[in-house]
Amino acid sequence: MNPYIVLGLLLMAALAVGAWQQKKKALLYEISWGHQIRKTLTSKSFLLQLGGFVAFILTWEVTVKTLGLPWFNRLPGPWECLLEWLSPDPAYGISIYTEDYYTHILYSTYRATTAFVLATLLGVPMGLLMGWSRKFYDYSYPLVELIRPIPPLAWVPLAILILPGDEPAVIFVTFLVAFFVTALNTLLGVESIDESYFRAARCLGADKRRLLFDVVLPGAMPFIFTGLQISMGAAWFSLVAGEMIAAQYGLGFLIWDSYSLIQYPVIVIGMATLGVIGWISSAAVRSVGRKLMAWRERELFGA
């Protein structure tokens, strides 16, 4: 397949998503679809968004190719990277047509997801417990505050020593960062709950279980989800760092390996892929959060 056809397909997919969103908005504001699209395309914010992309790509092209500034001239230009990414026969062996590309993505996604899920399953209860019980807070908080600032990469050697093989070590390092972010945000969330919500529950006779599930958990939910979004981002960055040091697959490995092999366009492909995946994953967390916190959404859109 021709890269231009693929490019066309991608553009069409993006347009379809955009059109669908426009249709939803048109329904919301009760105006015609065409009117809504015109409104968006001519809106200041859309033009600025577009302008940002164009400025970025242009700066890249100009500094790297047109002017060829010293040091910059070693980098691949945007067009070159895009063609390589979409090429059915890539010069350096990585493009959307190669199996390797997806193997790297799958490895990274698997590690990040595992770490993120583990961090959520352990971090949220940990945060709730810290916010819930003064005793547990006193017991754990100083320790957490001492361990948390240790950069994830500093854990890599110990993780490799303790855990069987590189794979769990990379996941562990990723998990650790996400865990602390989640736990501390959950704690903050519990602390942010207005005292009167607890008082009301107590005078209505709430037992501990109801208090936890009907007041503490939903009350902390906005902070928990902010935390999960941050932890998703943090998981990706420590994952890539971990993969650069101790892995045979994954996007972090791919980027570092391409550097060693002087396959510069592949570095850019890896980075762009990380950008897209990171954006998708935090959008996913956001949309789950929105579903769970319908009461808040209505607060913003409501009467």
Place this chain on the structure above:
Amino acid sequence: MADNGSKNKQSQGKGELVLQDVTRVFRLPGMPSCTTLKNCSFTVPRGSLTVLVGPSGCGKSTLANIAAGYDHPDSGKALINGKPVTGPGRDRIMVFQETALWPWMTVMKNATFGPTMLGGMNKAEAEQRAMALLEKVGLKDFKDKYPAQLSGGMQRRAELCRALVMSPQVMILDEPFRGLDVMTRELMQEYLLALYRETGLTMLFITSEIEEALFLGDRILVMTNLPGTIKTTVEVDLPRPRDFKVLATERYRQIKSEVMESLYEEGAKIFTKLDGAGDLMGSCRAES
């Protein structure tokens, strides 16, 4: 709390609240200790609507918190039907200054939270009771809305429902209509009176507005400045049901001036303490 199940409706809502010699001292590090309440005693008789008025910062909320069981006196005690208060309980429901509806629950979920507590009624029964109350305050069509979708007045009404559905022995309302605009506030007062008439609940209503106190109360307890205690008790023998016409009667004005006199004496004391401006007292009186 569990001894008066939902079957025995007659005895419900007729609790007697007594405060005996309550003293409360707040000690905060780095600040002089503050005696907020000193030997404060009063009785809220069964089925009465007693209003507590006092200058701001005189310990009204502290009193409410002690009666509700959130705070504990340093000496003296609060009694409900002769039994000492040890903590918050379902026999005394408090309605707060700021709305404390849980924003993550719909109006109906908020209202049925209390009744469906462990050992309470089942969901259908609770919803039926909540529905009856919501209908009375005009929130029937809003039962599936979230609090943020309601106006301030509607939120307060929903909160009243959440409290009343528990059929408590005593209801403590700590400036529940504060922050509402005048129209809504008057409407809320009428809602409250209607609910009071129907339930015959014992209510302790705390406010800093004299008009509100007179319009609502059977009796008005006037508090002193810090350290707070009860200065005078004024019986409000205005006929019920009351409406705005009561404001025009001679008796209303008599009682109002009685309460005001006693209240402004307290208010003026603060100014006297500040800069010895004793004549402020005179100007306050002239206003009334």
